[in-house]
Amino acid sequence: MQTLNINGKLVEVRAEPDTPLLWVLRGELHLNGTKFDCGVALCGACTVHLDGEPVRSCVTPIADVGARKITTIEGLQGSEAAALNAAWIALDVVQCGYCQSGQLMSAAALLKKNPKPSDADIDAAMSGNICRCGTYPRIRAAIHRAANKKGV
Amino acid sequence: MKRRTFLLGSAGAAGALVVGWSLLPPRQRLTTAQPLAVRAGQVALNGWVKIAADNTVTVVMSKSEMGQGIYTGLAMLLAEELDADWAQVRIEQSPIDKIYNNLAMLVDGLPFHPDDDGTIKRVAGWLTEKTMREIGVMATGGSSGTKDLWLPMREAGASARAMLIGAAAEQWKLPKAECRAEAGRVAHASGKSASFGELVAFAGTQALPESVQLKDPAGFKILGRPLPRIEAASKLDGTAVFGIDVLPPGLLYASVGMCPTLGGRLARFDGAAAVKLPGVKKVIAVDAYNGGSGGVAVIADTPFHAMRALKEVSVEWDHGASAGVSSEDVYRRLAQTLDRESGFAYYSHGDVDAALKSAAKTVTAEYRAPYLAHAAMEPMNCTVQFKDGAATVWASTQVPGIARSAAAKVLGIEAQKVDVRVQLLGGGFGRRLEVDIVSQAAAIAREAGGAPVKTIWSREQDLAHDYYRPACVSRFKAGLDAAGNLTAWHNSSAGQAIVPQVLTRSFGLPGAGPDKTASEGAFDQPYEWANARIGHEIFDFPVPVGFWRSVGHSHQAFFKESFIDEVAHAAGKDPVAFRAALLARHPRHLRVLKRAAELSGWGQPLAPAADGAKRVRGIALHQSFGSVVAQVAEVSLSADKSIRVHRVVCVIDCGFPVNPNLIRQQMESGIVFGLSAALYQAIDIVKGQVQQSNYHDFQVLRMDACPVIETDIVPSTEHPEGVGEPGTPPIAPAVANALFALTGQRLRALPLKLA
Ligand code: FES
Ligand code: FES
Numbered sequence: 004m005q006t007l008n009i010n011g012k013l014v015e016v017r018a019e020p021d022t023p024l025l026w027v028l029r030g031e032l033h034l035n036g037t038k039f040d041c042g043v044a045l046c047g048a049c050t051v052h053l054d055g056e057p058v059r060s061c062v063t064p065i066a067d068v069g070a071r072k073i074t075t076i077e078g079l080q081g082s083e084a085a086a087l088n089a090a091w092i093a094l095d096v097v098q099c100g101y102c103q104s105g106q107l108m109s110a111a112a113l114l115k116k117n118p119k120p121s122d123a124d125i126d127a128a129m130s131g132n133i134c135r136c137g138t139y140p141r142i143r144a145a146i147h148r149a150a151n152k153k154g155v
Numbered sequence: 156m157k158r159r160t161f162l163l164g165s166a167g168a169a170g171a172l173v174v175g176w177s178l179l180p181p182r183q184r185l186t187t188a189q190p191l192a193v194r195a196g197q198v199a200l201n202g203w204v205k206i207a208a209d210n211t212v213t214v215v216m217s218k219s220e221m222g223q224g225i226y227t228g229l230a231m232l233l234a235e236e237l238d239a240d241w242a243q244v245r246i247e248q249s250p251i252d253k254i255y256n257n258l259a260m261l262v263d264g265l266p267f268h269p270d271d272d273g274t275i276k277r278v279a280g281w282l283t284e285k286t287m288r289e290i291g292v293m294a295t296g297g298s299s300g301t302k303d304l305w306l307p308m309r310e311a312g313a314s315a316r317a318m319l320i321g322a323a324a325e326q327w328k329l330p331k332a333e334c335r336a337e338a339g340r341v342a343h344a345s346g347k348s349a350s351f352g353e354l355v356a357f358a359g360t361q362a363l364p365e366s367v368q369l370k371d372p373a374g375f376k377i378l379g380r381p382l383p384r385i386e387a388a389s390k391l392d393g394t395a396v397f398g399i400d401v402l403p404p405g406l407l408y409a410s411v412g413m414c415p416t417l418g419g420r421l422a423r424f425d426g427a428a429a430v431k432l433p434g435v436k437k438v439i440a441v442d443a444y445n446g447g448s449g450g451v452a453v454i455a456d457t458p459f460h461a462m463r464a465l466k467e468v469s470v471e472w473d474h475g476a477s478a479g480v481s482s483e484d485v486y487r488r489l490a491q492t493l494d495r496e497s498g499f500a501y502y503s504h505g506d507v508d509a510a511l512k513s514a515a516k517t518v519t520a521e522y523r524a525p526y527l528a529h530a531a532m533e534p535m536n537c538t539v540q541f542k543d544g545a546a547t548v549w550a551s552t553q554v555p556g557i558a559r560s561a562a563a564k565v566l567g568i569e570a571q572k573v574d575v576r577v578q579l580l581g582g583g584f585g586r587r588l589e590v591d592i593v594s595q596a597a598a599i600a601r602e603a604g605g606a607p608v609k610t611i612w613s614r615e616q617d618l619a620h621d622y623y624r625p626a627c628v629s630r631f632k633a634g635l636d637a638a639g640n641l642t643a644w645h646n647s648s649a650g651q652a653i654v655p656q657v658l659t660r661s662f663g664l665p666g667a668g669p670d671k672t673a674s675e676g677a678f679d680q681p682y683e684w685a686n687a688r689i690g691h692e693i694f695d696f697p698v699p700v701g702f703w704r705s706v707g708h709s710h711q712a713f714f715k716e717s718f719i720d721e722v723a724h725a726a727g728k729d730p731v732a733f734r735a736a737l738l739a740r741h742p743r744h745l746r747v748l749k750r751a752a753e754l755s756g757w758g759q760p761l762a763p764a765a766d767g768a769k770r771v772r773g774i775a776l777h778q779s780f781g782s783v784v785a786q787v788a789e790v791s792l793s794a795d796k797s798i799r800v801h802r803v804v805c806v807i808d809c810g811f812p813v814n815p816n817l818i819r820q821q822m823e824s825g826i827v828f829g830l831s832a833a834l835y836q837a838i839d840i841v842k843g844q845v846q847q848s849n850y851h852d853f854q855v856l857r858m859d860a861c862p863v864i865e866t867d868i869v870p871s872t873e874h875p876e877g878v879g880e881p882g883t884p885p886i887a888p889a890v891a892n893a894l895f896a897l898t899g900q901r902l903r904a905l906p907l908k909l910a
Contacts, residue, residue: 038581041849076392077392091391095383099579100222104393125858126859135530136582136824139827140823
């Protein structure tokens, strides 16, 4: 048994310590917004926050998580998240949607650190998140839009 | 150019949008055999729409949503003619029924040149429609969703509106003709007014109208607007349910390891160590299904327990017939085939041999394209529960009816005993037209004692066990006269054919004969060459091939648009002007070409890239799935000589633009998808085994390499055509043509690699 701090709640999980966080979220807690794709930190679909830092949950065993605060798409809150959500809707970013939880988690972490990211900052922060539907141009525009709207 | 207006009756292009019911087979696609399920207070007015007392209008979706935006587009078609309030519109996936069979996709699959609107083509189209209505399949693919349902869903909306108006008129004792529907209400000049929700119970007792009049486009309130996609919000907060997310009670998970050789099988396995691991229920052998490979599966209580235990199963493989196949060998043998054969002639005009002989100048070239995987982001998965002789299948599939048959066959039950619940698709791109995963998941669930089992493939399994875009080799010979006019065009390509394989593995039918999808993009193009022969020779290898976004167009457009660029340069002509000369009698194509040239600043100086590197344009024009697309790519090389695409200008004529926002999205999507293939992707096969395993060696375009994309949509009131795929074909040749202009190197193989 290990206790995890997920979306502001302490949760006891049964999974063995080598279990990747992704599979605890999906397989045990049924928080299915976090997605599985590559399984080896190449696509970003499984991105969650640990103490606000974006990490790939598919390669993060829960033994390494410790007491750090886990945030998933279901628990993503705050002014950055609200601004990103509004921008994502305004620019109609999503297509199939499968990658979008991961995209939003990466984008929210970026805005938290860097309230006015440049295109190069966006490239650096977002290039670990694949979108097979090609929503990149709209993601870029939506991040800029959220950055401009936030705190105005 | 003549359009395929025969699908709309004979009203001609102008009348196409206002065809009355009487011109169509009435009601055949209006009501389902079994009444639709409804909740309390909800009434199904036909097989396409339910209205509830709370005023919600639920539009029934017979197509799968895989990112293309079809839920939104189809809901708009129905809501327009219903005069619904868009804010009240909801969506729901349909059951399986004949009325939802895809007719347009099959009619489009007939091997006719788009300019050919002759009697044989019309009869063949009509017969295909008629037959497919009876024995056809529900399918989302071939960029056909909107064109398939352009009339049926509008008719269903108009029919429901007539019933609501009829109910209001009868209750108010006023003439129907004086009552009007608007934004979810029916009203009369006297001031009487009622919401759809108030009227629907009584409306449900009205007879289906004998005929309906569809709106004139000038009166459209919803169609033509750039509305945002209807399911967007659920995809931002984690609530959207993809196939991989379903959670029936008591769910178990299976992880599968298949023979790494294509079509290979399991010889024997030892699961003794694996079965002792935590959570593991069973280790079982799985057969090869639908032309795929066999292997082993671990069933466990969690996905991780299944995945971890799979690594502990020891296996011996029976590699089978593909063990001798390598992709290098495939290219060599396709080229040898072309030494002997010109292939089945899909298009032939004039005397091309004589024209080549008398040409002042000839140009020849050989092109090739590799096998490709789909790599949709949602890994292949399917959940099946088999209990008491009946099955439930939760699947992200493009073909629910075929999925149902596949599960029924594996489980040895009647199709009627299988309930298929289509979920959101995390990308499809043609991969989910195949039901191998459904057959396999059903076989695994059969071993689970009645519990539902979700079978999930890893990305590695997905790349190693796809139905690949076929590799293809293509040869060209062109003749020019002394003035640089194109007088002869000879093109032969060779590769595997998809349709015969699909007929066999999905329908159990013998597959043979020419396959239009192999040559599409080569023979069915608008250019008018005085003398031409365009052929394709099928050469089969034991490699499973399938429909990959834009199918034959995906490589044929690269070959054709690159070679026409070569010929233009050989003739000393500007590539835009050279193409325009061949399109003199095709105003629609000419308009798209010229608009792309104008918006991209073709012929104007182009500023260097931010690092000072020279930037150059390339253009390509291609018609696919009824739509015409031109793209201009701006390209430069980085200091380490890698290819950078900065900006793409894209112009599309897709007939009436039902939702310009979604059309733009699909152009962006198609371009990014095509760029991934153009710049990075190949599936290499050695001894029957796919060499690529994950996104490190099967790369996908990422944010830092994504160009700015500007899309322009040609205004039109023609019948709507496809948009999901037509954005993909032109991008590879547009980039290749720019690279030639920049470096003088003509790149004739994909992915594009400079020497
Ligand atoms: S699933 Fe974790 S990065 Fe791809
Ligand atoms: S929206 Fe489909 S993968 Fe990104």
